[in-house]
Amino acid sequence: MVNGTRVVVLGAGIVGAACARELAREGFAVTVLDRDRPASATTAHGEGNILVSDKGPGPELELAGLSLELWPGIVPAHPAAEWDPKGGIVVAATPEGARDLENFAESQRLAGVEAESLDAATLANAEPHLTRDVAAAVHYPQDAQVQPVAAATALLSDALAAGAVLRTGCEVLGAATRGSRLTGVRTSLGTIEGDVVVNAAGPWSGEVAARLGAPLDVRPRRGEVLVTTPRPPTVFHKVYDADYVGAVGSGDQELQASAVVESTRAGTILLGSSRRRVGFDDRLRPEVLSVIARKALRLFPSLAGVPVMRAYGGFRPYVADHLPVIGPDPRLDGLWHATGHEGAGIGLAPGTARVLADLLLDRAPALDAAPFSPARPAVLPEGQSA
Structure with missing residues (x-):
């Protein structure tokens, strides 16, 4: 991938906002879609936790550590996010x-x-x-807390300042394809084209992926x-x-x-x-x-x-194996995922966005991204394989 690539991010919750921010700052042409208002669903119903205390050694703890390094670089410009490293x-x-x-x-x-x-x-x-x-x-x-809606709004504001575009009241209806490649999404506001589509729809990611023709077992x-x-x-x-x-x-x-x-x-x-x-x-x-x-x-x-x-x-x-899903879909070229964080999305959002950007730019992430692959059995519906 090179800068200027058009990316459509599906979902304006905190994970989608973080991805939009990271990608827009890398020079991607980012459009964020949400069927409602930004941060109005899962993000608005969280506690704002940024935790390492609940994670045992392994991939999720490594992702939490990366996010913990990134959060302090985000929040100083946004006091409303209420960063509180209270432990x-x-x-x-x-x-x-x-x-x-x-x-x-x-x-x-x-x-x-x-x-x-x-x-x-x-x-x-x-x-x-x-x-x-x-x-x-x-x-x-090392445990901390933010006000989740304000933190997501801060991330999205940074994305918009870097050139991203936000479209709300826009529901995904299906895929726009050319041959075997995804070229955009059909929505209630018309077709929106993109070279890459990032599924960051949180609990609705499974349904959105199914509408795009690549079902994902996120519930x-x-x-x-x-x-x-x-x-x-x-x-x-x-x-x-x-x-x-x-x-x-x-x-x-x-x-x-x-x-x-x-x-x-x-x-x-x-x-x-x-x-x-x-x-x-x-x-x-x-x-x-x-x-x-x-x-x-x-x-x-x-x-x-x-x-x-x-x-x-x-x-x-x-997700059944309790790990986020980050990376390219193995079945539909052009579809990427950033979802499956369950209750840890607030804390893991910046790290998820950084890993996603690294993968899109063919850079080696700061951690092993393989455990988060959308090609793993835990997230592919029964009977499907990568």
């Missing part, structure tokens, strides 16, 4: 959980992650309102969050139970829930988290919200009686 604390309530947490943390340390075991006094000083019924705690100073996974009324300073890190790591890595269709508690700059406290595979059923379930609240109170008993002013839920792009 995370993971706790275990039982001796067995403590052993598992310490073993997990040690494996991360060997992979270069900063992970500091905390004694009871240090933990109490770091989180004075946290329950004292804790068997082990690990501090991850929605539902998550919910409770938001309290603004409080005096109460939670100073992202604090979560070690069960969260297991919930993230689970492929179970039924409810997976764990305690995740963190504050925002506005003073509200976010309570999570849940994971369910229910298709695109967007109904809030009181029984799920009750489980989230109950688990959060075990970590922070002082939140009992604090009013919850709203609850929201969203869909995350789930």
